[in-house]
Amino acid sequence: MKEPAQLINRYKWYEILGIYCGIFVFLSFVLAPFVEGFLVSLKPLSQLFSSPYRFVPENGSFAAYRTMWESVPGFGRYIFNSFFISGIVTTVVLCMVVPAAYAFARFEFKGRGVLLAAFLAVNMFSGAVLLIPLFRLMRSFGVLNTYFAMIVPGVAFLIPSAIWLLRTYIMRIPKELDEAAYVDGASHFYTLRRVILPIAMPGITVVAITTFIGSYAQQFIFALTFNAKTEYMPLPVGLFAYFGRQEVIWNELMAASFVGIAPAMIVIFFLQRYLVSGLTAGAVKQ
Amino acid sequence: MGQLFLNNVQKFYGDFEVLKSIRLEVKDGEFVVFVGPSGCGKSTLLRMIAGLDSVSTGDIVIDGVRVNDKPPVERGIAMVFQSYALYPHMTVFENIAFPLRVERLVEEKIREKVEGVARILQLDKRLQQKPGMLSGGQRQRVAIGRAIVREPKIFLFDEPLSNLDAALRADMRIELSKLHQDLKATMIYVTHDQVEAMTMADRIVVLNAGSIAQVGAPLELYHKPQNLFVAGFIGNPKMNFVPVTCEAAGPEGVTVLCQGQRAVIPVAPRDNLVGKTLTLGIRPEHTHLGHGDLLIDVVPSVIERLGVNTVAYASLPGGEAYCALLPGSAPVRVNETMKTGIRAADCHLFDADGLALERRIDWQKLELPEVTAGE
Numbered sequence: 133m134k135e136p137a138q139l140i141n142r143y144k145w146y147e148i149l150g151i152y153c154g155i156f157v158f159l160s161f162v163l164a165p166f167v168e169g170f171l172v173s174l175k176p177l178s179q180l181f182s183s184p185y186r187f188v189p190e191n192g193s194f195a196a197y198r199t200m201w202e203s204v205p206g207f208g209r210y211i212f213n214s215f216f217i218s219g220i221v222t223t224v225v226l227c228m229v230v231p232a233a234y235a236f237a238r239f240e241f242k243g244r245g246v247l248l249a250a251f252l253a254v255n256m257f258s259g260a261v262l263l264i265p266l267f268r269l270m271r272s273f274g275v276l277n278t279y280f281a282m283i284v285p286g287v288a289f290l291i292p293s294a295i296w297l298l299r300t301y302i303m304r305i306p307k308e309l310d311e312a313a314y315v316d317g318a319s320h321f322y323t324l325r326r327v328i329l330p331i332a333m334p335g336i337t338v339v340a341i342t343t344f345i346g347s348y349a350q351q352f353i354f355a356l357t358f359n360a361k362t363e364y365m366p367l368p369v370g371l372f373a374y375f376g377r378q379e380v381i382w383n384e385l386m387a388a389s390f391v392g393i394a395p396a397m398i399v400i401f402f403l404q405r406y407l408v409s410g411l412t413a414g415a416v417k418q
Numbered sequence: 419m420g421q422l423f424l425n426n427v428q429k430f431y432g433d434f435e436v437l438k439s440i441r442l443e444v445k446d447g448e449f450v451v452f453v454g455p456s457g458c459g460k461s462t463l464l465r466m467i468a469g470l471d472s473v474s475t476g477d478i479v480i481d482g483v484r485v486n487d488k489p490p491v492e493r494g495i496a497m498v499f500q501s502y503a504l505y506p507h508m509t510v511f512e513n514i515a516f517p518l519r520v521e522r523l524v525e526e527k528i529r530e531k532v533e534g535v536a537r538i539l540q541l542d543k544r545l546q547q548k549p550g551m552l553s554g555g556q557r558q559r560v561a562i563g564r565a566i567v568r569e570p571k572i573f574l575f576d577e578p579l580s581n582l583d584a585a586l587r588a589d590m591r592i593e594l595s596k597l598h599q600d601l602k603a604t605m606i607y608v609t610h611d612q613v614e615a616m617t618m619a620d621r622i623v624v625l626n627a628g629s630i631a632q633v634g635a636p637l638e639l640y641h642k643p644q645n646l647f648v649a650g651f652i653g654n655p656k657m658n659f660v661p662v663t664c665e666a667a668g669p670e671g672v673t674v675l676c677q678g679q680r681a682v683i684p685v686a687p688r689d690n691l692v693g694k695t696l697t698l699g700i701r702p703e704h705t706h707l708g709h710g711d712l713l714i715d716v717v718p719s720v721i722e723r724l725g726v727n728t729v730a731y732a733s734l735p736g737g738e739a740y741c742a743l744l745p746g747s748a749p750v751r752v753n754e755t756m757k758t759g760i761r762a763a764d765c766h767l768f769d770a771d772g773l774a775l776e777r778r779i780d781w782q783k784l785e786l787p788e789v790t791a792g793e
Binding site: 309312313314315317322326 | 468469470489490491495496497499501503505506507516517519520521564568
């Protein structure tokens with residue numbers, strides 16, 4: 133027999149209906165573009181402008197997923213670039229943010245509050261506002277049209293939110309653990325490495341994922357401004373290659389978008405294994 | 419060796435004086451308990467000895483060396499935290515081995531030491547488990563194991579049993595006492611629980627609002643409290659305080675007028691007492707039904723029958739609380755007057771400043787606490 137639901141989880145039929153209607157409405161807004169994009173990628177180009185428009189493709193095929201590699205030969209390189217830039221950005225951000233967040237969470241020092249507030253303030257500027265000054269800066273350093281030009285601003289704009297995120301997580305780790313390690317003779321770095329890092333792993337994973345996604349998303353604007361070399365183009369800019377002189381190859385563009393997201397999805401899928409909660413169980417009596 | 423000397427140690431948080439010039443000497447191998455109400459500074463004092471909190475003024479001296487500016491390891495102390503502070507991602511073995519790994523000891527030496535400690539604490543079968551899988555008592559033992567493995571000169575315990583349930587706490591108390599006998603190390607133990615203090619300590623340090631109220635053996639504090647605070651703090655139920663007037667003071671004791679009766683309390687007299695208002699201290703366990711040098715009639719408003727004892731709560735005409743600890747079968751009822759008698763020799767007497775007039779007893783000759791005497 134099925135267990136009756138807990139009292140707090142029991143709903144009337146109309147409540148359930150309402151909940152599902154709500155979910156349906158909001159999800160359709162979010163997911164419809166993806167569905168339509170996917171359907172477009174299956175259609176032959178000629179059918180896209182047929183009238184009356186039909187959502188379900190007639191004799192749909194995955195041909196676009198094959199031809200897209202031919203019409204834009206550099207596409208694999210664009211995916212690699214995206215991945216490479218985001219990967220480096222994430223690594224650099226983590227290397228800097230983990231010790232910084234630990235320090236902000238644990239140590240009392242002059243200017244801590246001011247620094248944190250400053251980081252928050254920086255976060256409020258979108259990178260776009262600072263594009264022109266950044267461009268001039270990059271030009272005078274002569275680093276335009278390099279990977280460097282796309283990585284460094286990415287790192288700079290992602291660090292503040294990463295520090296805030298990880299600091300909050302580390303603050304939840306009981307302070308007694310640091311004190312116990314200190315009493316046992318461990319240095320701050322030893323404590324960070326042996327005690328704090330393993331316990332903060334779920335928090336670090338969240339930071340890694342958000343940084344990776346953030347870097348993927350902001351590439352477009354930095355790459356468009358600071359880079360003109362085709363071989364360094366990341367995916368979002370690379371997609372423009374499907375905008376031909378005469379016409380846009382919509383179905384291949386859509387197929388390319390889906391293929392381009394795939395690697396990021398795979399990375400995130402693997403990272404989320406580390407998102408285990410309850411790692412601190414048994415550390416201290418709650 | 420594990421000798422500790424606190425030389426006028428003071429602690430300020432901003433302008434607030436948390437600890438007021440603490441002076442204390444702890445002998446090697448002694449089990450000293452710091453006890454006091456919350457906020458009295460006992461944990462702060464322990465953290466200062468550990469090196470987790472800084473000392474504002476004064477010196478902390480361990481084995482003749484001033485350690486104020488030394489980190490905890492160099493002081494030769496180990497600490498057990500109230501919350502256990504175990505590393506949740508490490509096994510029991512790694513938790514206990516942590517201080518040795520910090521020291522970079524060789525692997526076999528670590529294994530040997532950790533296994534030795536685990537045997538003492540009966541954790542041999544749990545070494546590969548994580549703290550999350552252990553019960554409260556086992557976690558506490560792991561925390562203690564991490565402290566012993568380094569063989570420190572002084573152990574510091576910060577309310578280590580307060581998170582355990584009552585039965586386990588009693589067991590751990592006995593285990594800790596045994597451990598102290600086996601290791602013969604100096605132990606300093608902070609608690610707010612006077613039972614822990616009375617049962618385990620060689621000497622108790624009672625702290626009140628940042629200063630030492632009294633230092634002494636457990637029974638010394640019970641029989642000869644030096645002031646009202648210690649008298650009220652040690653003993654359960656709490657000592658009754660009855661205001662009395664001093665009528666005479668002589669070599670045989672101090673004569674007081676209490677509830678219209680005269681009694682001679684055998685305490686050392688002091689000058690200028692006659693006519694003053696004093697406080698008579700009567701432990702609830704020293705009240706008996708019907709007979710005594712001093713008789714006090716009260717009407718109990720609440721009666722607790724615990725089986726072995728009966729506790730009757732009443733108030734005196736002046737509004738002071740009055741409690742009597744009587745045998746389990748005592749014929750007392752709520753709202754019926756009961757006549758309690760107290761022997762003058764059992765009474766304590768305090769002057770207007772709350773300082774005790776010394777009782778004329780030798781507590782070390784009293785083999786049993788006076789609870790059973792006079793029954």
